[in-house]
Amino acid sequence: MIAIGCDHAGIDLKPAVIEVLEELGLPYRDFGTFDHTSVDYPVYGELAARSVANGECELGILMCGTGVGIGIAANKVHGVRCVMCTDCYSALMSREHNNANMLAMGARVVGSELAKMLVRTFLTTSFNGERHARRVGQIMTLDEGGTLQG
Secondary structure (H helix, E strand, C coil): CEEEEECCCCHHHHHHHHHHHHHCCCCEEECCCCCCCCCCHHHHHHHHHHHHHCCCCCEEEEEECCCHHHHHHHHCCCCCCEEECCCHHHHHHHHHCCCCCEEEEECCCCCHHHHHHHHHHHHHCCCCCCHHHHHHHHHHHHHCCCCCCC
């Protein structure tokens, strides 16, 4: 199951995201918002991020005006590694090397066709593990309030 969430500024990308999910045959849960009425992006970032963190959803896709705010909000949820991408190489590497579990995009930054490419790349790329697993482990140590310093 894939979590999706957006605010009023990101809602115009939602149909493109859903199109890719349906094309790939992936079930999804839409955490909103559902229209252009102004809302607070942290609310929707948190809803989707918690579903990824608790295992209800495997991965998540978030959208706001730039992808930055909703991605920052999602990253405040323990266990979430959300990456904001505007290019396919970053989407690919975020999965292969960083085991990112959420993708954030900006409707005012990327168009629907690029958004589809980003989502497709993110969802069809696997974590490489190996030397990268150690580094992701270090990220998770920081996420849990630990330190890497001594």
